Each structure stands twice: as C-alpha cells, then as structure tokens.
Amino acid sequence: MTQIDEVFVSPATGRPLTKRGEATRRRILEAAEDVFADLGYHEASIVKVTExxxxxxxxxxLYFDSKQAIFEALVIDLNARVRQSMTESMAGATTRLEAERGGFEGFFRFTAEHPALYRVVREAEFVSPATMRLHYERIVDGYAAGLRAAQSEGDIDPRLDPEVAAWALMGMGELIGMRFLLWEQDSEGAKPTRIEPGVFDAMMLFIANALGSNEQRKGEAS
Amino acid sequence: MTQIDEVFVSPATGRPLTKRGEATRRRILEAAEDVFADLGYHEASIVKVTExxxxxxxxxxLYFDSKQAIFEALVIDLNARVRQSMTESMAGATTRLEAERGGFEGFFRFTAEHPALYRVVREAEFVSPATMRLHYERIVDGYAAGLRAAQSEGDIDPRLDPEVAAWALMGMGELIGMRFLLWEQDSEGAKPTRIEPGVFDAMMLFIANALGSNEQRKGEAS
Amino acid sequence: MTQIDEVFVSPATGRPLTKRGEATRRRILEAAEDVFADLGYHEASIVKVTExxxxxxxxxxLYFDSKQAIFEALVIDLNARVRQSMTESMAGATTRLEAERGGFEGFFRFTAEHPALYRVVREAEFVSPATMRLHYERIVDGYAAGLRAAQSEGDIDPRLDPEVAAWALMGMGELIGMRFLLWEQDSEGAKPTRIEPGVFDAMMLFIANALGSNEQRKGEAS
Amino acid sequence: MTQIDEVFVSPATGRPLTKRGEATRRRILEAAEDVFADLGYHEASIVKVTExxxxxxxxxxLYFDSKQAIFEALVIDLNARVRQSMTESMAGATTRLEAERGGFEGFFRFTAEHPALYRVVREAEFVSPATMRLHYERIVDGYAAGLRAAQSEGDIDPRLDPEVAAWALMGMGELIGMRFLLWEQDSEGAKPTRIEPGVFDAMMLFIANALGSNEQRKGEAS
DNA sequence: AATGAATGAGAATTCATTCAT
DNA sequence: GATGAATGAATTCTCATTCAT
Structure with missing residues (x-):
C-alpha cells in the first residue's frame, strides 16, 4: 500500500514489526481507508475499522496509538500516493499544459478510486490541522516548483506567482472533483470513474487561459 | 442577523415566535456561529452553545430540533450573508474583472469576520450533505449567471463554460482564503483581517488570465 | 451525610446545585461508600456506583468529574466524620487516658459502621496520594494537639514527641482495627460491631504505658 | 533473591526449572518488585514487568500463572526477607528494648531499600487478602513470641497481651515508616535512606514506655 | 418561555491472558 | 525455553436529547 519502503514500529513495544505484523498493519490501514471514505472521520469508529x-x-x-494517529498515517500514505499518481500521469508531457492535463487526470483518477483522501482531509481541520496542512503543502510545493520551471522555460505567463497559482489550481481541482466526480452519479446511483470529458476540457481551457501558456497564446493569436 | 424577513415557528409548539422568542433564537444562532467557528461542528456541543x-x-x-438543524440554519444564514457581502462589493463594477475583484474582496472580508462558514462547511460532508451542496450551489448559480452575462457582453472569453468556471473560481477562492487568511497569523498569533495585497493581486492576475477578460487581452495585445 | 453545610457546584455547569441535585449527589456519594467498601477502589466501577x-x-x-474525584470527595467527607465521631466520644474525658479511650472507641465504632474509609485509604497511595496524606495529617494534627495539651497539664510523659506519638498511635489503631474488627467474624461470617473488650483493654494498657500517663504511673507506684 | 532454597516448577509444564529457567524467574520477580514499587499493583502491567x-x-x-500469582510470590519473598533483615538486626541484643531498636532498624532499612513491600501490601486488601494477612501474621507471630519470652524473663511489663502489643507495634512501625521515610524527601526530591535519628529516638521512647521495659522502669525510678 | 436534572447509547482505550511459531 | 501477535471483555467518560417543573 505504501510506496516507500518504511520500517514501522509497534507503538506498544517500539520494536520493528515482523512480516506478519506488517501485513496486519496494512490490512488495518486499508480498512480504515474504506471506512473513513464511507463514513467520514467522525462517524468512523475503531470497531468498524477492525471489523x-x-x-x-x-x-x-498494537499498530496505531489512536484514531487520530491512524488518520494521520492514512493521510500521509494517501498523500504520497496521490502525488505519485499525478507524477506518473505527467510523465512524457512536453509542455506545461500537457503536464497539467496529465496531473489532473492522475488526481481525478486517484480521487475516484480513493475518495477517502478527499473526504477525510476536508473534515480534518479540527482533527489534525498539522496533518491537513502537510497534505496541502506537499502538493503545493511540487506544483509550484513545476510552474516555476515552466516560467523559466518561457512556457507560461512569467508574471504569475507560482505559489499563489498552485493554491488556486489545487482549490480548483478540489471543487471540480467534488462536484463533477464525487457528487455525480448515474440513474442507478453508481459513481463515475472519471469526470465527464466535456467538463474536463472546459476546466483545461480555464487553466490554459490562467497560465497564459504558449499553446494558448498561439491559439489566441491565430 | 438574518437578512431576509422570515417567520420562524417554534419546533415545539409550531406557533410563530414572539418578539422575545425571536431574540432568543437569534442569540442562540449567534452563539452557535462562534462555537462552531472555534471548535468545528463535532467538537461543539449544545451545552457550549447555550452557555x-x-x-x-x-x-x-425550543428553537431548534437538533444539532444538525441549527447547523443547517446556520449555513443557510451565513450563505445568504456571504452572498450579500459579495453582491455589495460587486456593485458599481463596470467590467467582469472589476466584479471579480469586488466579489472576492467581499468573500474574503466575510471569511475573516465569520470563519464559521468556512470551517463548518468543510467538515459537513457527512453531517448534512444536502446543506453543504446547497451552500456551494447557491454561490455557483449566481456566479455562473454573472459569467454568462459577461460572455454575452463580450467581456470575457466566450469559450468558457460558465458553470465549470464558477466551480473553479469558488475552489480557488476557498483554498486561497484558507491558506492566506485563516492559516496566516503574525508573530503574536493574531489573524489578519485581509489577505496580503500582493497575494490578492497575484490571484487577480490568475483570474484575469483565466477569464480571458477584455482588459486582460488588451493588456496582452499592447 | 456531610456535617458541614457546604455548597456544592455541578462540575459540568459550575452552578450551585438545586435541592434535587443536592439529594442526588448525596445518594451517589453514599452508594460510592458502599461500593468502595465492598470492592475497594479498583474493583469498584462507576456503573456499579450508579446502579x-x-x-x-x-x-x-453531573456531580463528579471522575472516579478519582468521587474518591477524594468521599475520603474528605469520611475524614470529617470520623474525626467528629472521635471528638464526640472524647467529650467529658477528664484525663488524657480517658480521652484516648473515648477517641479509640469513636474511631472503632466509625470503622465498624463505615469500613469504606479504612479500605479505600489503604489502597490510595497510587490513586490520590495527596488525599491520602490529607486524611492522615488531619487526624494527626488534632491528635498531636491533644497530646501537647496533656503534656502542658502534666498529664502525660513530657519527654514524648507529640507528633511522632500521634503517628504511632494512629498506626496502632489502624492495624488493631484491621485485625480485630475488620478481619474478625463469627462462625456465621457476621462482622463484629466492636472490638472484643479484652483486646480493647489490652490495647489501652499499651497506650497507658506508652503515654506514661499519671494514672498509669500512680498505678505503677502503688 | 529468595533465601530459602526452594524448587520451583514451571506452571506450564509442571517440571522443575533448569538453572537457566531459575535465573529468568528471578529476573522477572526482581523486575516486578521494581515496577510494583514504582507504580503500585494496579498501575503495574505485565508488559512493563517483562520489559x-x-x-x-x-x-x-512460563513462570507465573497470573498477575496475582506473581504478587503473591513477591509478597512471600519480601516477607521472608524483611523478617530476616529484622532478625539479623536484633542479633546480639541483650534486652528486649535493644531487640526492638534492632528490629525497627532492620525494618526501616529494608523498607528504604525495598519500598515495594510497603506499597504493594497496603493496596492488596482486595487483590489477595489471604496473602496480605499472611504477611502481617508472619511478622506478628515472631514478634509476639519475642515479647512473650521477654515477659517470662521479667524484661517487660507482664500485664501486656503479647499479640495485641505485636499488632500495635507493627502498626506503629508501618505509619512511622510511611510518614518519616517514604513521604520524606529533601529539597531535591531524594528519598532518605533512614529515618531521622530524632524521630527514631522519639519512637523508641514511646516503645520503651509502652513495653514498660526494665530499662525504662529503672530510668523512671531514678 | 425557560429551566436544568436525568438519561443511556456509544466511543476510545487498556491489558491480562492465550497460543501458534 | 522463548517469543510476540492477537484477543475481547471491561472501563471511563461524553453528549444529544427528553421532560417534569
């Protein structure tokens, strides 16, 4: 479940986990993801998770100190994975706009598969503010770095403040994902696995404008 | 507190409230706003509100059916007021971009004064999803209408999808407000009353780009 | 139950209790005394007390903050009452030895009727050390004062250190009470209501010797 | 750790312990003494002991059936050792009063070094009453025998009831030890290793009086 | 209209004990 | 002999809601 090889220690004994312990920890964390996604942090209970x-x-x-502790572990784990999903989807992009498209595709794909991240982070302000901030900041940091690089390559509007833009883009993605992915369901109540292409394209146009990308400016010039 | 003249009935007796009753109801709702803002929905308790x-x-x-009911009443009340704050700040704008600037100023001013809205809505997905959606949709509806009008006046990029753009802009505003208003504090821990001008301007540039406003395009053309 | 008129406040609201509330508080405290006496502090549970x-x-x-809080309230209450029981039994004594006899009679009578004090204090070292010390020190203080007075009247050995003697006498009473009152039971398992007179007298002889009382020295002189 | 050569059997297999097993058992028992002394019986946990x-x-x-079982083993072990400590300290005494002084010195020295005995016995009434009684009775039995012998040698007041006196003296020692040894600490929080001489002497005077020893009566006669 | 005592379901957490390895 | 992961009953405490006054 976790990408990075990490050695977990039992909070009870402080000793590193055995292989069996590691597997149990993973099962609990996966169950927590499901339960948190279905019920949210507050409605979720340890009993439901362990069941x-x-x-x-x-x-x-044996594996987590408290409900809050598993929440934090879960957010950190999901955060690493959503960033990886975004990074993978951005590979091969030759312009910033392609990178954006890839990044958002990765983000929305991950969101559809792991709604827990979304739901749980949004109610976490009073549960674990530090973890909540960490989540957003880790994404923003990478994002802003990408924008800065694109600026230095003359690929996007040089006047933009990369950090502000990164927060703006993340907020955009969050609400678009909420509205057009998590809230959406077909006549039988099934959730879509991706955002409707028309909406996605509309969003990308908005982003292209915002970043003042070369592609965009060429498009406008014509 | 509530703008719209509304006649409330006691959930206990079903009869309309007297003047005294109306005052008590208002005091409770105001207290709830404070308590919810400080503690969030789940940490808040009815005892704390009544105290x-x-x-x-x-x-x-006597005035509310349940904790969830006052939450809903509060969100609807705050929603009406934030929209009013935005509308007022937009008055007199001659271009869409001026309207945007005014709207966001109104939104951030209201947020600084009433953090409850923000905090409580973000953790409400599992408390009262319908109310949460209502909140966002009411804002989006007005927003999208404004964008549509601007398009028909040739003031902004005609290719934009007004609804998608409205969600995008609201998401933007939400995270920018969270990051640069609610999270910000000076060395003594005091919260700012407004977003730092540089950040606000950076955000406005992003928006100007995104909307492809005439102002913006003129600027680029030059 | 409590002798001193005291105004209790609800730990929840901080407001003084109504008459009804006062009665409930008393019932809970009395139940706690019974349960603690039967089961000791650790085996007792809030559920058992409220049942x-x-x-x-x-x-x-509504009336106590925690299990430890009711323990402390109980010890303080019982302590005031055992001291009152001792004081009452000492009234009218003309010599220190008569006072001792009266005091121990009062102490043992109270112990037989309220074994909770005994049992609960002895296991309290790790529960609430401050309360435990308070209990012993309040008794010792009064005791030492009595001894000092008797010394200045030439009634007992002037060489004794009153405080050390007070601790010694209290320890004596504690173990004698434990052994010959609480542990004793007849063939049907019934606990005695008082210490067997022979034992009591033997203890009094020991005390008379220890204090070197005038009565005693006259007895020895003859 | 245990003085008496005793063959322990594993509660698991029922077979006598090997040398290695015996060492492990001893380590666990010693750890239990420390943990019980620090935390008391109820706060102590098996995990802490094994750690x-x-x-x-x-x-x-493998070595103890239960938490209660190790408690009992510990009390019995400590009881044997405190009695040995007392006996050793009494060796060479030529009068009962010298024996008393020695006995109490031995008792307090042991208490200072092994506070577990004290602390754990005092909270054991509801954990293992039989063991608690055994502890007190074993001490009293030896004590009473010593007093009886002194009486037959005309060394102390013949009217005293040896058993009652033994319980009285033990209670005395218990509270004096608690107050002037375990509760005492210097300005840096360090516990004393012995009772302050003035206090000890005051206690011995009290005892001398109580026993009506020859020494004492000679002193008074002069 | 207002009060506040009473309720009890439900939550998080602990820890002695078992047992497969 | 030794290990440590797994168990689940039991405990303390919270708080939305009811209702007699």
Missing part, C-alpha cells in the same frame, strides 16, 4: 479488517478490536492498538 | 448564548440547555430545543 | 444509587450512568458525571 | 526484565511478554506465563 472491516477482520481483526480484533485490541489489535488496532 | 455562550446565556440560556439554559433546554431552551435550545 | 447502587439508582441513577443512570451519565448522572454520575 | 524491565528484558524478556518477552509470553515468557512471564
């Missing part, structure tokens, strides 16, 4: 994971209640506390 | 309002616990249930 | 008091679980927390 | 002993949790149950 879904198929372990006993007490087992939870 | 802050200076009424007895039981009095709460 | 015995005939109130709902949540009601407990 | 302090440097063995795995499961190992505990």
């Amino acid at each position: 879904r994971a198929g372990v006993a209640l007490g087992t939870f506390y | 802050r309002a200076g009424v007895a616990l039981g009095t709460f249930y | 015995r008091a005939g109130v709902a679980l949540g009601t407990f927390y | 302090r002993a440097g063995v795995a949790l499961g190992t505990f149950y």
Whole structure:
C-alpha cells in the first residue's frame, strides 16, 4: 500500500514489526481507508475499522496509538500516493499544459478510486490541522516548483506567482472533483470513474487561459 | 442577523415566535456561529452553545430540533450573508474583472469576520450533505449567471463554460482564503483581517488570465 | 451525610446545585461508600456506583468529574466524620487516658459502621496520594494537639514527641482495627460491631504505658 | 533473591526449572518488585514487568500463572526477607528494648531499600487478602513470641497481651515508616535512606514506655 | 418561555491472558 | 525455553436529547 519502503514500529513495544505484523498493519490501514471514505472521520469508529479488517478490536492498538494517529498515517500514505499518481500521469508531457492535463487526470483518477483522501482531509481541520496542512503543502510545493520551471522555460505567463497559482489550481481541482466526480452519479446511483470529458476540457481551457501558456497564446493569436 | 424577513415557528409548539422568542433564537444562532467557528461542528456541543448564548440547555430545543438543524440554519444564514457581502462589493463594477475583484474582496472580508462558514462547511460532508451542496450551489448559480452575462457582453472569453468556471473560481477562492487568511497569523498569533495585497493581486492576475477578460487581452495585445 | 453545610457546584455547569441535585449527589456519594467498601477502589466501577444509587450512568458525571474525584470527595467527607465521631466520644474525658479511650472507641465504632474509609485509604497511595496524606495529617494534627495539651497539664510523659506519638498511635489503631474488627467474624461470617473488650483493654494498657500517663504511673507506684 | 532454597516448577509444564529457567524467574520477580514499587499493583502491567526484565511478554506465563500469582510470590519473598533483615538486626541484643531498636532498624532499612513491600501490601486488601494477612501474621507471630519470652524473663511489663502489643507495634512501625521515610524527601526530591535519628529516638521512647521495659522502669525510678 | 436534572447509547482505550511459531 | 501477535471483555467518560417543573 505504501510506496516507500518504511520500517514501522509497534507503538506498544517500539520494536520493528515482523512480516506478519506488517501485513496486519496494512490490512488495518486499508480498512480504515474504506471506512473513513464511507463514513467520514467522525462517524468512523475503531470497531468498524477492525471489523472491516477482520481483526480484533485490541489489535488496532498494537499498530496505531489512536484514531487520530491512524488518520494521520492514512493521510500521509494517501498523500504520497496521490502525488505519485499525478507524477506518473505527467510523465512524457512536453509542455506545461500537457503536464497539467496529465496531473489532473492522475488526481481525478486517484480521487475516484480513493475518495477517502478527499473526504477525510476536508473534515480534518479540527482533527489534525498539522496533518491537513502537510497534505496541502506537499502538493503545493511540487506544483509550484513545476510552474516555476515552466516560467523559466518561457512556457507560461512569467508574471504569475507560482505559489499563489498552485493554491488556486489545487482549490480548483478540489471543487471540480467534488462536484463533477464525487457528487455525480448515474440513474442507478453508481459513481463515475472519471469526470465527464466535456467538463474536463472546459476546466483545461480555464487553466490554459490562467497560465497564459504558449499553446494558448498561439491559439489566441491565430 | 438574518437578512431576509422570515417567520420562524417554534419546533415545539409550531406557533410563530414572539418578539422575545425571536431574540432568543437569534442569540442562540449567534452563539452557535462562534462555537462552531472555534471548535468545528463535532467538537461543539449544545451545552457550549447555550452557555455562550446565556440560556439554559433546554431552551435550545425550543428553537431548534437538533444539532444538525441549527447547523443547517446556520449555513443557510451565513450563505445568504456571504452572498450579500459579495453582491455589495460587486456593485458599481463596470467590467467582469472589476466584479471579480469586488466579489472576492467581499468573500474574503466575510471569511475573516465569520470563519464559521468556512470551517463548518468543510467538515459537513457527512453531517448534512444536502446543506453543504446547497451552500456551494447557491454561490455557483449566481456566479455562473454573472459569467454568462459577461460572455454575452463580450467581456470575457466566450469559450468558457460558465458553470465549470464558477466551480473553479469558488475552489480557488476557498483554498486561497484558507491558506492566506485563516492559516496566516503574525508573530503574536493574531489573524489578519485581509489577505496580503500582493497575494490578492497575484490571484487577480490568475483570474484575469483565466477569464480571458477584455482588459486582460488588451493588456496582452499592447 | 456531610456535617458541614457546604455548597456544592455541578462540575459540568459550575452552578450551585438545586435541592434535587443536592439529594442526588448525596445518594451517589453514599452508594460510592458502599461500593468502595465492598470492592475497594479498583474493583469498584462507576456503573456499579450508579446502579447502587439508582441513577443512570451519565448522572454520575453531573456531580463528579471522575472516579478519582468521587474518591477524594468521599475520603474528605469520611475524614470529617470520623474525626467528629472521635471528638464526640472524647467529650467529658477528664484525663488524657480517658480521652484516648473515648477517641479509640469513636474511631472503632466509625470503622465498624463505615469500613469504606479504612479500605479505600489503604489502597490510595497510587490513586490520590495527596488525599491520602490529607486524611492522615488531619487526624494527626488534632491528635498531636491533644497530646501537647496533656503534656502542658502534666498529664502525660513530657519527654514524648507529640507528633511522632500521634503517628504511632494512629498506626496502632489502624492495624488493631484491621485485625480485630475488620478481619474478625463469627462462625456465621457476621462482622463484629466492636472490638472484643479484652483486646480493647489490652490495647489501652499499651497506650497507658506508652503515654506514661499519671494514672498509669500512680498505678505503677502503688 | 529468595533465601530459602526452594524448587520451583514451571506452571506450564509442571517440571522443575533448569538453572537457566531459575535465573529468568528471578529476573522477572526482581523486575516486578521494581515496577510494583514504582507504580503500585494496579498501575503495574505485565508488559512493563517483562520489559524491565528484558524478556518477552509470553515468557512471564512460563513462570507465573497470573498477575496475582506473581504478587503473591513477591509478597512471600519480601516477607521472608524483611523478617530476616529484622532478625539479623536484633542479633546480639541483650534486652528486649535493644531487640526492638534492632528490629525497627532492620525494618526501616529494608523498607528504604525495598519500598515495594510497603506499597504493594497496603493496596492488596482486595487483590489477595489471604496473602496480605499472611504477611502481617508472619511478622506478628515472631514478634509476639519475642515479647512473650521477654515477659517470662521479667524484661517487660507482664500485664501486656503479647499479640495485641505485636499488632500495635507493627502498626506503629508501618505509619512511622510511611510518614518519616517514604513521604520524606529533601529539597531535591531524594528519598532518605533512614529515618531521622530524632524521630527514631522519639519512637523508641514511646516503645520503651509502652513495653514498660526494665530499662525504662529503672530510668523512671531514678 | 425557560429551566436544568436525568438519561443511556456509544466511543476510545487498556491489558491480562492465550497460543501458534 | 522463548517469543510476540492477537484477543475481547471491561472501563471511563461524553453528549444529544427528553421532560417534569
């Protein structure tokens, strides 16, 4: 589940986990993702998580200190994965606009598959503000770096403030994803796996304008 | 507190409220705004609300059916007021971009004065999804209408989808407000009353680009 | 139950209790005394206390902050009462030895009727050390004062250190009470209501010797 | 750790312990003494004991049946050792009063070095009453025998009831030790290793009086 | 209209004990 | 002999809601 090889220690004993322990920890974390996604942080309970994971209640506390602790672990884990998903989708892009398209595709794909991230982060302001900020800041940092690079290559409007733009773009993506992905459902109540292409393209036009990308400016010039 | 003249009825007796009752209801709603802003929805409790309002616990249930009910009443009330704040700030604008600037100023001013709206809406997905959607949709509807009008006047890029753009702009504003208003504090921990001008201008440039406003295009043409 | 007129406030609201509230508080405290006496502090549970008091679980927390808080309230209450019981039994004594006899009679009578004090204090070292010390120190203080007075009247050995003697006498009483009152039971398992006179007298002889009272020295002289 | 050569059997296999097993058992028992002394019986946990002993949790149950079982083993072990400490300190005494002085010195020295005995016994009434009684009774029995012998040698007041006197003296020692040894600490929080001489002497005077020892009566006669 | 005592379901967390490895 | 992951009953405490006064 986690990308980075990391050695977890038992919060109870402080000792590194055995292979068996590692597997149990992963099952609990995966169950927590499901439960948090369905019920949100507050409605979720440790009992529900452990039931879904198929372990006993007490087992939870072998691996996590508290409900808040697993929330934090989950956010950090999901955050690493959504960024990886975005990075992968951006590979091969030759212009910033292609990178944006790829990045948002990766972001929305991940969101459709892992609604937990979304839902749980949005209600986390009072649960674990530091973790919530960490989540946003890690995304913004990478994003702003990408914009800065594009600026130095003359690919986007040099007047933009990369950090402000990054926050703006992330906010955009968050609400567009919420509205056109998570809230959307067909006549049978099924959730879509991706944003409707028309909407996605409309969003990309908005972004292209905002970044004043070369592609865009060429388009306008013609 | 509420702008629109509305006749409330007691959930207990079903009869319209007297003047005294109306005043008590208002005090409770105002207290709830404070408490929800400080603690968020889940940490807030009815006892804390009634204590802050200076009424007895039981009095709460004379005016509201439940914790969720006051949350809904509060969101609807705040939503009406934030929209009014935005509308007022937009008055006199002659271009869409001026309207945007005014609208965001109004939005951020209201946010600084009433953080409850922000905080409580963001954790409400599982509390009262319908109310949360209502909040966003009411803003988006007005916003999209404004964009549509600007398009028909040739003031902004005619290719934009007004609804998608409205969601994008609202998301932008939400995260920019969170990051540069609510999270910001000076060395003594005091929260700013407005977004730093440089950031605000950077955001406006982003928006100007995005909307492809006439002003903007003229600027680029030169 | 409590001797001193005291105004209790609800730990929840901080307001003084109504008459009804005062009665409930008393019932809970009395139930706690019974449960603590039967089971000790650690085996006792809030549920058991409220069941015995005939109130709902949540009601407990209207009157006491925690299990430890009711323990402390109980110790302070019992302490005031055992001292009163001792004082009353000492009234009318004309010599220190008569006062001692009266004091121990009062102490043992109270112990037989309220074993909670005894049992709960002895296991309190790790629960609430401050309260435990308070209990012992309040008794010792009064005791030492009595001894000092008797010394200045030439009634007991002037060489004794009153404070050390007071601790010694209290320890004596504690173990004698434990052994010959609380541990004792007849063939049907019933606990005695008082210490067997022979034992009591033997203890009094020991004390008379220890204090080197005039009575005693006259006795020895003859 | 244990003085008496005793053959322990594993509660798991029922077979006598090997040398290695015996060492492990001893380490666990010593760890338990430390943990119980620091935290008391109820706050102590098997995990903490095994951690302090440097063995795995499961190992505990190879040597002891339960938490209560190790408590009982510990009390019995400490009881044997405190009595030995007292006996050693009494060796060479030529009068009962010298024996008393020695006995209390031994008792307090042991208490200062092994506070576990004290602390754990005092909260054990509801954990293992039989063991608690055994502890007190074993001490009293020896004590009473010593007093009886002194009486038959005309060394102390013949009218005293040896058993009652033994309980009285033990209670005295318990509270004096608690107050002037365990509760005492210097300005840096360090615990004393012995009772302050003035206090000890004051206590001995009290005892001398109580026992009506020959020394004492000679002193008074002069 | 207002009060505030009472309720009890539900939550997080602990820890002695078991047992497969 | 030793290990440590797993168990789940039991406990303390919270708080939205009711209702008699």
